[in-house]
Amino acid sequence: xxxxxxxxxxxxxxxxxxxxxxxxxxxxxxxxxxxxxxxxxxxxxxxxxxxxxxxxxxxxxxxxxxxxxxxxxxxxxxxxxxxxxxxxxxxxxxxxxxxxxxxxxxxxxxxxxxxxxxxxxxxxxxxxxxxxxxxxxxxxxxxxxxxxxxxxxxxxxxxxxxxxxxxxxxxxxxxxxxxxxxxxxxxxxxxxxxxxxxxxxxxxxxxxxxxxxxxxxxxxxxxxxxxxxxxxxxxxxxxxxxxxxxxxxxxxxxxxxxxxxxxxxxxxxxxxxxxxxxxxxxxxxxxxxxxxxxxxxxxxxxxxxxxxxxxxxxxxxxxxxxxxxxxxxxxxxxxxxxxxxxxxxx
Numbered sequence: 001x002x003x004x005x006x007x008x009x010x011x012x013x014x015x016x017x018x019x020x021x022x023x024x025x026x027x028x029x030x031x032x033x034x035x036x037x038x039x040x041x042x043x044x045x046x047x048x049x050x051x052x053x054x055x056x057x058x059x060x061x062x063x064x065x066x067x068x069x070x071x072x073x074x075x076x077x078x079x080x081x082x083x084x085x086x087x088x089x090x091x092x093x094x095x096x097x098x099x100x101x102x103x104x105x106x107x108x109x110x111x112x113x114x115x116x117x118x119x120x121x122x123x124x125x126x127x128x129x130x131x132x133x134x135x136x137x138x139x140x141x142x143x144x145x146x147x148x149x150x151x152x153x154x155x156x157x158x159x160x161x162x163x164x165x166x167x168x169x170x171x172x173x174x175x176x177x178x179x180x181x182x183x184x185x186x187x188x189x190x191x192x193x194x195x196x197x198x199x200x201x202x203x204x205x206x207x208x209x210x211x212x213x214x215x216x217x218x219x220x221x222x223x224x225x226x227x228x229x230x231x232x233x234x235x236x237x238x239x240x241x242x243x244x245x246x247x248x249x250x251x252x253x254x255x256x257x258x259x260x261x262x263x264x265x266x267x268x269x270x271x272x273x274x275x276x277x278x279x280x281x282x283x284x285x286x287x288x289x290x291x292x293x294x295x296x297x298x299x300x301x302x303x304x305x306x307x308x309x310x311x312x313x314x315x316x317x318x319x320x321x322x323x324x325x326x327x328x329x330x331x332x333x334x335x336x337x338x339x340x341x342x343x344x345x346x
Contacts, residue, residue, distance in 0.1 A: 001111075001113065002109060002110065003111055004097075004108055004109040006104045006107075008029060008030040009027040009030065009104070010028055010030075011023055011101070012027065013026035013051075013098055014026075014028055014051045014053065015051070016050060016065060017062065018056075018062020018063075018065060019062070025100060026099065026100055027101055027104060029099075031056065031094035031096050032097075032109065032111065034055070034088040034095050034111065036088055036090050036091065036092055037088060038087070038092075039085055039086075039088075039112050040053075040085065040087075040088065040095055040109065041074050041083055041109070041110040042083070042084060042107070042109045042110070043081070043082055043084050043108065044077055044082065044106065044107070045081065045082060045083075045099065047068050047073075049067065049068070049098075052067055052068075052098060053065075053066040053086070053095055053097035054095070055086075055094070055095050056095070056096070060094070063089060063091055063092055064089050064092070066084075066086050071084040071086050073085075074115045075115060081127060083108075083115050101158065102123070102158060102159055102160060103161060106123075123161065124330045125156070125203065127161060127163070128162050128202040128203060129163045129164075129199060129200060129203075130163065130164045130165070130201065130202065131167060131197075131201040132151075132152065132164065132166045132168060132204075133167045133194060133196075133206055133208075134168040134172065134208045135171065135173065135207065135210055135211055136168075136169075136170035136172075137168075137210070137311075137312070137313060138151060138166065138168025138208075140152070140166075142307075142308045142309075142312040142314055143313065143315050143318050146158070149166065150166075150318075151168075151313075152321060153168075155318060156325065156326070159322070159326050160326070162203075167187075167194075168193065169185070169187045171184060171211060172187065172188045172189065172190045172208065172211065173188065173211040173212045173215065174189070174191075174208045174212050174239030174240045175212050175220075175234060175236050175238065177212060177215040177217040177234075178215070189239065190206070190208040190239070191239065191245075191246045192246075194243070194247050194250055195246070195250060200251075201251050202255055202256065203255060203329060203332060204251060205260065205325075205332075206244070206259040206260070207259065207261075207262070209262070210311065212277055213236075213277050217234070218236070219276060219280055220232050220237030220238050223237075223238070223241055226339065226342045228241075228242055228245050236277050236281075237284060240281055241288075244285070245343060248339065249343050249344070252334055252335050252339075252343065253334065253340055256329075256332035256333050257290045257291075257332060257333075257334065258290055258291040258328060258329070258331070259281065259292050260293035261278040261281060261292075261293065261295045261296040261297075262296060263299055263303070263321070264296055265307075265310055265311045275296055275297070278294070289339055290333075291331050291333065293324065293328040295321065298324075299324055301320060301321075305317075306320055
């Protein structure tokens, strides 16, 4: 019998001292009755989680904290996920278990029963490492942070259970139109963000172009080569190709790479932004063989309701965009071996 039911959970997390706190990312099941010696098998859970659950005594006081040091492994999955087993200690009368919100559909709890062999959770990004790069929309300057993260990066983390690093910087551009201005930094050319934080990444989501349009950076042209020496970084096209090239050079043999455009901003750019930049960006993605998410042409986005100033999305705006991003990410793939080999030989 699976003792876990999502309906009997609360949006809380268990603290290392056994108390509970409000949380947007975690849920905690209602207390389940146990006795000394009971075997409780639960998961999938992350082996390195500092708190997996808590045993309580008859007075509802924390008795023992469950973590990787005091559980047995009943079954292992990929990416460090396991079904774990704990033995109820003397004096135990109840147990509460904690899980990330996105795990609710495939979590199980068994008490004094053999855990059946389970399939891998059907979530391609679960436990994977995701890197997001881009401008202020990626950095999510106007969103509300939850557990230290904002924007689509935070929503990817919460929806998929992925490990997300957001390297986006407000004001960044694909071309060098921003870094040529003294007040902007090295990271304001987006391709440089690929190596901003060290790590091994399984998915790399690219975004940018709005600031190139705002600064009227030249569109440029698509190079007939994959050689970065042929990319004109004073142009949007050259910067965009350098962005993809850098992602492929660093992670392209294994990392899935994709690019997304932003939404239309008629109340901000008016006639300035014709969409020519993103039309060219789509062609560049086709050249490199990476997936392209065309938010600009395919998503109805009310910039009055969903932005704070005509271009910077608010929290509701990110909620509108997220289903499109969530559907896009599993479609992303690494570049072809032929393109990867060309890049590595340069």
